[in-house]
Structure formats: C-alpha cells, structure tokens
Amino acid sequence: AAATFSQVALAPCSFSGCHLQEVVYKLNALLVCCCFVFCRRPPKLRQISWLLFVFFSSDIEISRAQSPKAVDVLAKEIGLLTDEIEIYGQTKAKVRLSLLERLKDQPDGKYVLVAGITPTPLGEGKSTVTIGLVQALTAHLKINSFACLRQPSQGPTFGVKGGAAGGGYAQVIPMEEFNLHLTGDIHAITAANNLLAAAIDARILHENTQSDKALYNRLVPVVKGVRGFSSIQLARLRRLGINKTDPETLTEEEISRFVRLDIDPSTITWQRVVDTNDRFLRKITIGQANTEKGFVRQAQFDIAVASEIMAILALTTSLEDMKERLGKIVVANDKKGEPVTAEDLGVTGALAVLMKDAIKPTLMQTLEGTPVFVHAGPFANIAHGNSSILADKIALKLVGEKGFVVTEAGFGADIGMEKFFNIKCRASGLVPSVVVLVATVRALKMHGGGPSVSAGAPLKKEYTEENLQLVADGCCNLQKQIQITQLFGVPVVVALNVFKTDSPAEVDLVCKIAKQSGAFDAVPCNHWSDGGRGAVKLAQAVEKAANQKSSFKYLYSLETIAQKVYGAEDIELSPAAQSQIDRYTRQGFGKLPICMAKTHLSLSHQPEKKGVPTGFILPISDVRASIGAGFIYPLVGTMSTMPGLPTRPCFYDIDLDPVTEEVKGLF
Amino acid sequence: AAATFSQVALAPCSFSGCHLQEVVYKLNALLVCCCFVFCRRPPKLRQISWLLFVFFSSDIEISRAQSPKAVDVLAKEIGLLTDEIEIYGQTKAKVRLSLLERLKDQPDGKYVLVAGITPTPLGEGKSTVTIGLVQALTAHLKINSFACLRQPSQGPTFGVKGGAAGGGYAQVIPMEEFNLHLTGDIHAITAANNLLAAAIDARILHENTQSDKALYNRLVPVVKGVRGFSSIQLARLRRLGINKTDPETLTEEEISRFVRLDIDPSTITWQRVVDTNDRFLRKITIGQANTEKGFVRQAQFDIAVASEIMAILALTTSLEDMKERLGKIVVANDKKGEPVTAEDLGVTGALAVLMKDAIKPTLMQTLEGTPVFVHAGPFANIAHGNSSILADKIALKLVGEKGFVVTEAGFGADIGMEKFFNIKCRASGLVPSVVVLVATVRALKMHGGGPSVSAGAPLKKEYTEENLQLVADGCCNLQKQIQITQLFGVPVVVALNVFKTDSPAEVDLVCKIAKQSGAFDAVPCNHWSDGGRGAVKLAQAVEKAANQKSSFKYLYSLETIAQKVYGAEDIELSPAAQSQIDRYTRQGFGKLPICMAKTHLSLSHQPEKKGVPTGFILPISDVRASIGAGFIYPLVGTMSTMPGLPTRPCFYDIDLDPVTEEVKGLF
DSSP: OOOOHHHHHSTTOOHHHHHHHHHHHHHHHHHHHHHHHHHTOOOOHHHHHHHHHHHTOOHHHHHHHSOOOOHHHHHHHTTOOGGGEEEETTTEEEEOTHHHHHTTTSOOOEEEEEEESSOOTTOOOHHHHHHHHHIIIIIISOOOEEEEEOOOOHHHHHSSSOOOSEETTEEEESHHHHHTTTTSHHHHHHHHHHHHHHHHHHHHHHHHHSOHHHHHHHHSOEETTEEOOOHHHHHHHHHTTOOOOOGGGOOHHHHHHHHOOOBOGGGOOOOEEESSOOGGGSSEEEOOSGGGTTOOEEEOEEEGGGSHHHHHHHHOOSHHHHHHHHHHOEEEEBTTSOEEETTTTTOHHHHHHHTTTTTSOEEEEETTSOEEEEOOOOOSSSSOOBOOHHHHHHHHHHHOTTOEEEEEBSSOIIIIIHHIIIIIIHHHOOOOOEEEEEEOHHHHHHHTTOOOOOTTSOOOHHHHSOOHHHHHHHHHHHHHHHHHHHHTTOOEEEEEEOOTTOOHHHHHHHHHHHHHTTOSEEEEEOHHHHGGGGGHHHHHHHHHHHTSOOOOOOOOSHHHIIIIIIOOSEEEEOHHHHHHHHHHHHTTOTTSOBOOBOOSSSSSSOTTOOSOOOSOEEEEOEEEEETTTTEEEEESSOOOSSOOOOSSOGGGGOEEOTTTOOEESOO | OOOOHHHHHSTTOOHHHHHHHHHHHHHHHHHHHHHHHHHTOOOOHHHHHHHHHHHTOOHHHHHHHSOOOOHHHHHHHTTOOGGGEEEETTTEEEEOTHHHHHTTTSOOOEEEEEEESSOOTTOOOHHHHHHHHHIIIIIISOOOEEEEEOOOOHHHHHSSSOOOSEETTEEEESHHHHHTTTTSHHHHHHHHHHHHHHHHHHHHHHHHHSOHHHHHHHHSOEETTEEOOOHHHHHHHHHTTOOOOOGGGOOHHHHHHHHOOOBOGGGOOOOEEESSOOGGGSSEEEOOSGGGTTOOEEEOEEEGGGSHHHHHHHHOOSHHHHHHHHHHOEEEEBTTSOEEETTTTTOHHHHHHHTTTTTSOEEEEETTSOEEEEOOOOOSSSSOOBOOHHHHHHHHHHHOTTOEEEEEBSSOIIIIIHHIIIIIIHHHOOOOOEEEEEEOHHHHHHHTTOOOOOTTSOOOGGGTSOOHHHHHHHHHHHHHHHHHHHHTTOOEEEEEEOOTTOOHHHHHHHHHHHHHTTOSEEEEEOHHHHGGGGGHHHHHHHHHHHTSOOOOOOOOSHHHIIIIITOOSEEEEOHHHHHHHHHHHHTTOTTSOBOOBOOSSSSSSOTTOOSOOOSOEEEEOEEEEETTTTEEEEESSOOOSSOOOOSSOGGGGOEEOTTTOOEESOO
C-alpha cells in the first residue's frame, strides 16, 4: 500500500514560520524607518531599495523565506526506496522508472486535470491553482497528493514571461532551480535534436560528394581485417528487403540503395533548436562556408521545447517505447516521396543515449513541503502542451487509491484539455476523474467586452473596479468551456482565482453562473495570498467531485473538434493542407491523432474574438506531422516557434550575489 | 590537516576483481567455443559478435566491469564535509567553493603537469598517463593524489574521436557519465553564450526601429507608478559619466547616450554555439524572417567548448571573479570603435545566474577508486586548453602538503604546456613542481620520417615492426620539447606510453635519449594494460623529481614564444593583425597575455613539418581577443571552431539497451 504522505511528510511544515519571517522583516523595516525619521538624514538609495524589498516582497523572496526539506527526506516520506532515486543537489532528484514495476499491483489514485477558460495574455493562474490545490489536499486535509508540472523553457524566463513556478504562497521551491537548468532534461533534448539535425545535412553533403563505392567503403569499413555491418545497418538492410549479412555479397544496385538516403533537401522538416529566445534564428541560410561546397539551404531554429523530442518525452511510456519513437521520427522525404527517419540515419541509439536520464521525472516540493513532479514541457500549440505521462503514472501509484494527482494542461480548455484527453489520455490509457476549470474575474470581464489586456501595459479601470455587467456578459466563455468538458463526460469544478481587486459581488456572481452552467461546484480560491489554506474549499469540492461517476470518452476527428469544441460552422482545408493529408495518408500515417495548432487567446482562430465566437469557418493552412511523438498537427494560422527578446528583457533584473550565491530578480 | 586518502579510500579497491572478471569472461568464451567445435554447427553472427566482445573487450566494458563506489563515500574518504558536496546521481558530485575558505591555511600539495611531444592525429595518451599516474600514486604507493581533467565536448563523442575518459585500465568511471551530459556545465555555457548572442541582435533591431524616447520608455518603464533605473542601468550611467539616479532628470543627449549602444554589426565577434559537430553552421546568414525587418547579417556557430565563457570558467578563481569576467566580455565595437561589453547589454547578472552551478568542479573517480575532478574544457587552439584553476586549487588543498595533483595540458608541450605556464599559472599564481612529458614510439617514428598517420587508415608496417633508426631520428622532437620545458625551469620526467607493438630495444632507446637530453628521468608505462600497477615506476620518478628545486619562471612576448618555443626565425604580422594589435592597444588591452592559436601537429605552423622544423617565419594572419577570459589570441593560420561529422560518425555504434539501461559503443 502507498505511504501516508501526511503522517510523515508534513508535520514539520514550516509554512507558518514563513509568515512569521515576513513579520520580522517588516518590523525591522519599521525600525529602520523610525531611525531615519529621528536622525533626520535623507535615506540613501540602497536603503530605499531595501525598504521596497521588504514591503513588496516578490515570489522569489517568498520562495527563499521557506527552507525546502532535503529531497531524500521527501523521497522517503512518500514511499520511495533509496535505490529508486538519483539525487541532484539538495532539492531535486530523478525518480527511476523501476518503481512502476515494483508498484504495478497498487491501484492508481484519482487523476485531476487543471484547465482554464480562454485566458488574457497575462495568464489566469492555472499553475498556482495546481500547486495551491495539492498544498490544500496534503498539508491541510491530510490527503496524499502530487502535482505534476511542466518544466519551463529558459527562453521566456530571460525574455518576457519570467519564471513559471507558480506564485505567491503557491509555488514550487526553490524556484530558481525550477526555472533554470533543473536536472538538464531540456538540454538533453537540445543535444539530441541538434545531433539529428547535423546528421541530416552532413549525410546529404557526403552523398552528394562521393560515389556509391566510396560511401560504402566508409560506411562499412574494414576494421582489424574484418568488414561487418553494425546492428543499426543490419536493421536498415532488413527494411530495404536485403536479407544479407555479409558486406561482400551485396550487388551494386543493393549497395546503392543501402548507401543513399537520397534526401530531398526541400522536404526537410527537422529544425535545429536552442533554449533561448533568439528571433534572428527564425529564418536563416546554412552551409555557406566553402567546406560545405555550395550546398546551402534555408533553415530555422525553434525554441527547444518545440522539438518533437520534447513531445516524445511527454508521451512516452517506457525507455523501450521512447527509443522506438525516436527511431520513427520522420525528418524529410527522399526524392521518391518516401519518409526518411532517424533510424535511416543510424542515430536512434545515440538519441536514446542522450535521453536516458531525461526520461526520469524530477521530484521537487511545494512551498508547503508536498511532492511535485516536474517533467517535460512541450509547446501547447504545435504539440500537446502537457507534462509527461510517466510522471503522472508514477505519481498515481505513489499517492495510492485514495490520493490525488493534479496536473495541468496548457492554454484554455478548448486546446489544452482537448489535447490532454484526446492525445495524452489516449497514449497513457489513464482516465481523468475531475477537471478543475480556472477562471478569473479579469479574463471574464475581457470576454464581456472589456478593453484589451496586454503584457507590460497598466490595466484599465474596468479591471480594477467592480463591474458586474462585464462579468455577467463574459461568463459565456466560462459556460462554453464547462460544456466542452462535459462533452468528454468528466465532472468539472470551477476554481475562481481571486485577485485583491475583485469585489465579493463579482466573485459570487461567477460562482453562481458557473453552477447554473453545469459545474459540479464553483469556489473562490485565495492560494496566492494564503497558500494551501486558501484552496481548502477547492480541495473539498474536488474530493467530492471525484466520487461522481466519470463517463470519460474520447471525442474525435478534425471536424468534431472544430465544430463541437471550438464552435466553428465548418473547416476549410487549403490546397497545401489537403495535399499534406493525402501524402500522410499514403505514407500510412492517416490514423494518427490530431494535435490542433490554434491560438489560445480565442475559441476561434482569431485572437481578437473574445467570449464565444460563432459562425466562423476554421481555416487549416497547412498540416504537419510528428510521427515519433505520434500525431499530425493541422496549422490554424501561423504559429511562431521562436519567441523574441523585448527591448527590456527579464534579464535586466536578474542578478547573482557572488557572496551569498543568491539569485535575484527571477519571478 | 588533509585526510589520508589511502587509509580510508582505497583499501576496498576492487581493481583486481576487475581482472578476475575478465578471466571469468574469457573462460566462458572458451567453453562456448568448445561447444561449437563439438556440435559442429557453424556459429551464428550474433554469437560471433559476442565472442569478439569477450576477446577484444573495449574501454566501456572495462569501465562497466568495475563498480564505482558511491560518490558520497568517496567524498568522505578524501575529507569533504557533507555540506561541501552536491550529489548528482550515484557517481558524480559537485564540490562547493566554500571548501577553499575552510582549508585556506592548509599547505598546497605538489602540482604536476602532464604534457606531450608533438602528437600524431591519433593522440599519444596524455589522459591515460594522467589517470595511470594517480592510480599508481594513490592505489599502489599510498600517496594522496588527485587527477584534474577537462570535460570533453559531446561533439567529438558522437563524431570522429569518441569519448575522452582515458582508456584501457586507466579510465575515469563511469565513462558514459564522463562523456555525456556530466553535471551540465557545457550545457550551462551554451545557454549563457547564446543568451548573450540573442541579446546583441535583438538590441540592434530594437535600436534600429525605435526613437530615443520609445527606447527610453521601454528600458526604464513606469512600474506601479514609479520609474526607476535597475542596478545594472545605474552602473551603465556611471560608466557613461552621468551621475544621476532619477530617470526624469536626464537630458535628451544623455537619454540618447544611455539608450543607444550603437553596435557596429560588422564588428560583432560574439558567435552562437552548439555542443554538436554541425559543419553546416560554420557560416550562416541570420535574420531572414520578415519579423527581423531586413537586418540580416552573416554569422556562425562554434562548438560550445570554443565559447569564451568556457575559457572564463577555466581561468576564474571565484564566483565574484567569474561575474566580473562575464561582464567584461567584449562582443563588438560601437560605431565610434569603442568596445561594447556584456555589461553594456545588461546581461552580466543573467549570465552569472546561468553559470552559478557550473563553477563548482565535478568529483568522479578512476577505475581504481581514486579521486578525479572534471572541470572545464576550453579549446586548445583559440583558448588555452587546460582544465580549471578552481579544481586544481581545491585538489591541492585536499591532497595536503605531501600529496600530488596531476593535471593535463592539451596538444603538445609547445602549445598546451606553454599556455599552462604563461596563462593558467599566471592567473592562478600556482607553481608547478614537475612536468611529465608523454611520448610514444609511434609518434617518434613519425617525426623520424615515418609515413603519415591518419585517423581511420590502418597503420603502416613501420609503426608495427621494430625500426630503431626511425625512433632515433624522431627523438629530436622529444629533445626539443624537453628543452622547452627547461626554459620554464621545471624538472621533466618522460613517460613513454608503451604499445604492445613496441620492441624492448625501441623502448630502451627512447628512455636513454630522453635522459641524455636533460630529462630528470624517463620510464616506460603500461597503465593501459595494467592500470596503476603499470605506472608505479613513473609515479616513483615523479615523486623524486618533485623534490628537485623548481625554478619556475614565465617566458613571454609573442616573439619569445615564436622563437624560443617554436624555433621560428621571426614572426610576420599581416596588416589585419597589426591593425588589430593597434586597436587592442588603443582600447587598453595591450597588456593581456597571449594565447597562440597554432596547429598542434607540428612545432611550426605547417602541420606536415615533423621532427624539429627550423628556418621558418611564423605568420600571424589575425589577432582576436577574449577580454573576459583575459587574453589576446594571435591566429597562426585558420583555426576551425566547428568540427564536422564524417560519413560514418561514432554514433553508428552507440546504442542503449532499453532493458538493462546500458550504453553500448562509447569508447
């Protein structure tokens, strides 16, 4: 049976100490102030900054005010054996997949998805709700729970968005570890992705500049007097239908087929990646050095988390399955229109070696000492935007039958949740018990016709003063997202993430409309300011909803998603999209799930259409494929896969104190 | 006082068990053979492969046959406190710099450098000598010792060269950890390097597309009603001589100077990096997407270890010093010809944050359980090619006064050792006690006029059969490298790395000539086949030599290095080189040490000139600067900073067993 987290884990939770520390700070600050007043000296700039720090303490300061427990202690508390973890520093550990085998007979816990209404560009706090909810469940209600989160990209951390560890008193700690290299998974993905990219261009160059015989002599060299195929080459021979194992017996025609992948450079879909917001790499020309002999071509870099290898990491169910998916990655077509894979390039084993540690989920903790898995973070538009199946599976075993695993879907429910159900649950076979739908008064007002909201600009007064009409009008979006959830047959609890400018009447109104619209329950949450304590009501509602009967079902076909989920009248395929669909069908990929690449800022394809747009035709401009990850992705408009740096990037405020080693300015 | 490594650490060394295991393997194989003979069935290919495996067991199999001890046990054995290490998995740990403060009054151990004669392209085994020597010292002579090694790039691991963990019975284990991500330092360097690169181009774009006022409003925004400079901006104001702290008080002219770095795109020297052999990125055009509004320019990617940030990591002496060096990095000139730095871009703090863990050396172990630091691995041509000063400093404290720290210089002594003395020792203030000069009969025969040696091609018979004349003729190179060492006033012990094809007469001849040429001693080493036992005589010679008086001195100026070290008649500066020297002198960088970028395959600038070339003029084609690392590097010919993938890259043989999780094919 599962360990009881609450008994061992959270008795010594120093959360309240955290508040105490803050009080001590503020008292100190007051003393300093008085000192200034009585001494009648103007305070110096440094002193002012310090005062500001104390009164407006930010997420990272809250994070630091709490000392995380040692991760080996946490691991023991939640029932992990010593040889099932690999410790990385004091506060992070990788968990071995062998645990799944040991606990295979243990029943799974309840599976909860946190999704959201159509958000403003500022985000509505799904991560904080996820963390607040597990803090409430485990630290306050003494129910085993686990949060399974995505690893954030370092691009946005240093760019516009900042970190992604939650916020206020609902955070993963230490937040600087969470937001930086973590245990190196994204770096491993970058290395694997770029090795494959380098292999493609190098292979084209070598094939273009060598005869069949020269290629064969190099690919199958005589080593210590013996000439032999490697196992990866033997596999290629079998795929080509050449049932020979002695390199000396191949005919010239067989040699030619063996040595030439004949990649058509214009069909290459595999891009290089970096985990940096580097807009100048969005479109580049490569191969311009003399050594590449004129084989230039246009290419691009994507942000690392947009790599198909990230999507594979998120969807894989074992090391064996991951290796198989890596081999299946289609990188281009050959000149006959047949797909060329990573396996054809002989790089499957190397990719698997580079990813061997990344496949293990990383264990961290919330501000209240409850366990968190951080694992995978695929793009939510061109991929499915959900954390890993493996982390969820392990967590479901660890919490035990009565426990809860809470995970988060990217974007609004129309995209993130839809993909969670249709792609992630399909791959894992796991059945969700409850959906928590996060809403804010701010986003609802926007849907009700409020002025536009954008990052960096101050909020208009509609958002800071009570306006019941805007809220009431905007609830149509909430209602629609509730209905979408119900299409999948899963009970929904609405979590209203309360901001301090929301009036009690606004909060009550949202909850009332949510319940009228079919939500099992709707509760205001104050986890940002109060931690788990502020999400206890939500936790109680989720626990009740989980006892409801879930009649979960997949909902499919491109048309169904467009019409039933988005509310489109129909879809319209561009000629390019149609011809890609025909090609994928011919290549045998016609049965793969569909991963829609659509804006998250509207239910429709037009970000400016708020509320519940109707009467639109969804245009599919192109269709692409992630064969290793196992889905086809229709593009609804252009999707940027490389963010840029703004004029004043986040890194302006990020600093390291070389004496205390403390990180400043991450938030 | 230092812990006594030998008492605690190596009693349970299972090295002999390693041999035993091999014997068991071979007996098993014999049984299988007999079985075939008696059953008269032709053995299947798979079985043959298995037999081959057993009889020609490779480095990774030897590595795996030995179980490494847990790294926390090793750490305790060598006197590290629990809070001085950060464990990464079972076999790696980062060591905190706080240890230097704790042990500051402890005397340093002896400092030994392993350098080599001018090598063949196959390398002459400096790493195996380094590891064999510490295994001999600690596991056999019971003298505390530490090996300090460079972290290898993943590029060559998957490209041509393969891994770099030593070889045979002188290895760092587990070799797959050593050769892959390790503790993420190179990934951190890549992230920091590329953030700085992205910041440069984004800044140029924003300056080109915005007015002074718009830039100022974005760079110094009103936040919660208050407008203030960040600390990094205040520092910039001070550098500009603007002594103001209130953003509202700057004049228009001051605003313009503050907001515009005015980078001249044609002078950008900061390149992007990847840790992959990707030849198509040697020359590229960036910024071709519409969003970049036509600001295209030519650029390149280097291999990650060629980043100046890697050189900084290797030369830094503290977190504070690293942050200062990062800020000083010159990335370009402005339109007036003044240097633009990372600090000007406001990114110093972010770079330091990305590098905060990379600055801690990684602790691993040899095959015989003795301690190893792996830390930094800068390019040996455009940088100084030595592992980190911090690892050496920590190791020198840990081994204690009577102990030894053995580290390795890249390339031949003419480059690697020269840079070790003139750049690394100058930055650290450490004084070397002994140089071990590694030679092989193979390389000496090449210098004596033997046929050319190249990777991949079988060795000619001159190298596999006794040929005393070639050896005698080639010893001129050994003699010259001994003389170079003596110029610096450090005693030299020649280590002849013995191959099984070397005849006893050849071995004796080399040792005789070496001693005649001024070496303190010269001994044959068999560490590859015998581990530390095979290097005991070397260890004894090194111990004796360390008691000699070292009269170490720097040896400097471009001319001195060219003439006294390389044996050139003179140097010849190209006009470009001369104008760069003038510019650096004008910018105040004229006093920096010089880091020669020269081929390692000859004492001269022409790789085909073997032995001891004379009568040549050393041409300096260009001069560049790594201001953060703190050196100027004159280019002697073209230096490639991005290797390529061959037709049959190493990755063809690399695989992962998804059941046992074992890595195959790394060597």
